[in-house]
Amino acid sequence: MTINCKGDLIDLSIPKVMGILNITPNSFYDGGKYKSDAAILLQVEKMLVEGATFIDLGAYSSKPGAEFVSEEMEQNRLLSTITIILKEFPNTVLSIDTFRSQVAKKCIESGAAIINDISAGFLDDKMLETVASLQVPYIMMHMKGNPETMQSMTNYDDILKEMMFYFSERINKARSFGLNDIIIDPGFGFAKTLEQNYEVFGKMEYFNMLELPLLVGISRKSMIYKLLESTPDTALNGTTVLNTIALQKGAKILRVHDVKEAVECVKIINQL
Structure with missing residues (x-):
């Protein structure tokens, strides 16, 4: 199982780690940490040294109720960050x-x-259509509504069945445009209650029937810290537990804030 990133085939038979870099002032965990070029480059270097295969850049917080960000502002934030990262670390695979x-x-x-x-x-x-024309890998996540409305849209008759239908329809639509490399993300925390998040997580191996790489992003999310009555700052242990289980259930990419610990999970599970 491989994906083509700028001409390089990345083999996902051994799972990979995607480090999160939020260049927003309001993300739920690391918002506002990376305001300067120096802070951005220091964090990118840290994640790459610790073993991240991908760096995921976000300039629009998708936490529940996040405020609107204009397209121009989002684009400006991203383009300037891409420029400084690739100038310093030209081989970085940016998502x-x-x-x-x-x-x-x-x-x-x-x-x-x-x-x-x-x-x-x-x-x-x-x-x-746009991503297909660019011929780059595409991660499609499950969500209902948008970040402002999603937490009011948690009614499902059968959440897993509805998610499988959602992905099947989206995959077919993407394929109709000629999109080749598709990765699926169950969207933990998006239009799902705490109980629904764990129901989906417990049955996550069913997504392997779609025969596409599975990305799991649960790093320091509320499904962990609310259950444990803690905070995002103290949710690393819970994150590591769930990342380990995700790998056992077939996850091929772990999207995380803490790269070192996720890479260790991959090494241990691979050794088993």
Whole structure:
């Protein structure tokens, strides 16, 4: 199982780690930490040294109730960050966390390699067509509504069945445009209650029937710290537990804030 990133085939038979770099002032865990070029480069270097295969850049917080960010502001934040990272670390495989097709296009043209879309194309009807034309890997996540409304949209008759239908429809749509490398993300924390998150997590191996790489992003999320009555700052241990289980259930990419600990999970599970 491989994905093509700027001409390089990345083998996912051994799972890989995607480090998160939020260049927003309001992300739930690391918002506002990386305001300067120096802080950004220091964090990128740290994640690469610790073993990250991908760095995921986000300039629009998708936490519940997050405020609106204009397309121009999102694009400017991302393009300037791509430039400084690739100047210092030219071989970095950058993933762009955006649901806007024009932002995606500009970022790929500036040197990014992957598009990570929380809406699977539902928030911009040009996204699937655009990514297909760019011929880059595409991460499609499960979500209902948008970041402002998703937590009011948690009614399901059978959540796993509905998610499988959602992905099947989105995959077929993407394939119709000629999109080749597709990665699926169950979207933990998006339009799901705490109980629903754990129900989906407990049955996550069923997504392997889609025969596509599975990305899991649960790093320091509320499904961990609310259950443990703690905070995002103290949720690393819970994150590591769930990352380990995710790997056992077939996850091929772990999207995390803490790269070193995730890489250790991969090494241990691979050794087993």
